[in-house]
Amino acid sequence: MSGGDRFAGVSWPKVLRGLTFEAIRLFQTVGLGHGGAVLVGVGVSPEDLAMATLTKLLDPDDRSVVYRGGEASVLTFLKAVMKNDFLDLLKRKAHETTDILDSTPNDQEDDPPRSLDSLPGKVAEGTDVIFRGRLRELASDDGELVEYIDAVFLFDDALLKPEDIVSLLGTTTTDIQNRKKRLNTILATHPEFREAFKR
Amino acid sequence: MTKRDDRFDRLLDSVDQVLGPIEEMDADDVIDLLEESGIDTDALDRRMYERLSELAGRYHGRNQDVPAQLAQALNAFRPADVPSADPETALQRAKQWVARRVGHLPSARRLEVGYSFRNRKGELSGQDSAVLESLAEKLRAKVERKD
Numbered sequence: 001m002s003g004g005d006r007f008a009g010v011s012w013p014k015v016l017r018g019l020t021f022e023a024i025r026l027f028q029t030v031g032l033g034h035g036g037a038v039l040v041g042v043g044v045s046p047e048d049l050a051m052a053t054l055t056k057l058l059d060p061d062d063r064s065v066v067y068r069g070g071e072a073s074v075l076t077f078l079k080a081v082m083k084n085d086f087l088d089l090l091k092r093k094a095h096e097t098t099d100i101l102d103s104t105p106n107d108q109e110d111d112p113p114r115s116l117d118s119l120p121g122k123v124a125e126g127t128d129v130i131f132r133g134r135l136r137e138l139a140s141d142d143g144e145l146v147e148y149i150d151a152v153f154l155f156d157d158a159l160l161k162p163e164d165i166v167s168l169l170g171t172t173t174t175d176i177q178n179r180k181k182r183l184n185t186i187l188a189t190h191p192e193f194r195e196a197f198k199r
Numbered sequence: 200m201t202k203r204d205d206r207f208d209r210l211l212d213s214v215d216q217v218l219g220p221i222e223e224m225d226a227d228d229v230i231d232l233l234e235e236s237g238i239d240t241d242a243l244d245r246r247m248y249e250r251l252s253e254l255a256g257r258y259h260g261r262n263q264d265v266p267a268q269l270a271q272a273l274n275a276f277r278p279a280d281v282p283s284a285d286p287e288t289a290l291q292r293a294k295q296w297v298a299r300r301v302g303h304l305p306s307a308r309r310l311e312v313g314y315s316f317r318n319r320k321g322e323l324s325g326q327d328s329a330v331l332e333s334l335a336e337k338l339r340a341k342v343e344r345k346d
Contacts (some may be wrong), residue, residue, distance in 0.1 A: 005267075006268070007267075007268045007271060010271075011275070012276060013244055013275055013276060014226055014229075016243065016247055016276075017226070017229050017230060017240060017243070017326055018222070018224075018229060020233060020238060020243060021221055021224075021229050021236075022221050023239075024233075024236055025214055025218070025221075029211060038327055046238075047238060047246070048242055049246055050343055051246065051250055054247070054250070055250060055254065058251065058266075058268050058269045059254055059267075059269065060252070060266045060269075065333060073222060075221065075222055079221070083207075083211065087207060101210050128209065128210055128213055131213065131214075132213075134303075135217065143260060148217075152216055152217045153213070159212065159213055159216045162216075177219070180217075180218055180219040181219075181228060181341050183217070183218055184218055184219070184224075184228075184232055185232065185235060187218070188235040189236075189271040190231045
């Protein structure tokens with residue numbers, strides 16, 4: 001099967017935009033997970049990360065990324081590739097930057113990241129609690145969003161499924177989609193995160 | 200092999216859950232969010248095109264055909280002001296260009312609704328006029344939604 005057939009119908013600009021927004025989330029997540037730490041100094045922007053990931057797929061000479069089709073969409077597949085590259089990037093840059101909080105140098109530089117403690121921000125136990133706290137703080141002006149965040153993280157050991165959240169909040173799927181959209185907009189426009197993308 | 204720490208995966212799962220997976224987001228919403236994040240999507244496409252052109256140049260330099268998926272992506276990212284040798288791509292670009300311009304034209308017209316009455320004698324009452332005006336407004340709203 002040729003590359004063209006395997007990728008028939010794929011909208012590459014749509015894939016790139018999706019990947020870029022996912023990259024922004026990756027950057028934000030680490031920042032959020034550290035109570036406001038930003039990734040200044042990493043030297044790679046979310047756009048760079050997304051473009052590099054897509055280029056790997058489009059270049060048959062680069063055998064590190066091979067998409068065989070199947071159930072996962074190209075975007076889903078590349079999201080996973082990019083996440084791994086992001087972890088590698090954090091680890092590689094850990095010793096080079098002083099701008100990231102709690103930087104933990106690691107003497108096994110060439111190994112793939114195996115522990116979050118080796119990452120620049122030291123993503124430790126309880127990171128999801130900090131993440132949730134920061135989200136609540138940012139959404140504090142909107143009671144419905146705070147209620148929604150609390151519902152998603154109701155149980156410490158498992159996230160509630162979308163249908164359970166709809167039922168718990170006594171609302172509709174459309175309303176939940178709308179709340180997610182509002183939350184995404186708050187994150188996209190928050191100056192703290194726009195600041196995080198400066199090199 | 201040492202198993203990778205899964206805390207980051209869990210954290211990202213929670214991000215997907217609370218914000219919704221990118222795959223489920225509307226394409227226009229993603230563009231809006233990128234713009235709100237300070238990313239110019241046209242510039243992003245252009246940068247990607249330049250990067251892929253460079254990559255295609257390497258294949259040309261080796262006298263090899265550009266791989267199908269790379270050629271496909273190059274066409275998809277080609278900026279409107281960069282000419283294409285492929286007539287189909289050029290036609291598609293021209294259509295997109297026209298659609299963008301036409302799509303952004305402000306609507307200069309206001310729909311006027313006319314009435315005609317069979318066997319009616321005399322003037323309309325105030326109540327009749329109010330009912331007709333309300334129906335006309337509903338009709339205008341419906342037509343604008345379709346536009």
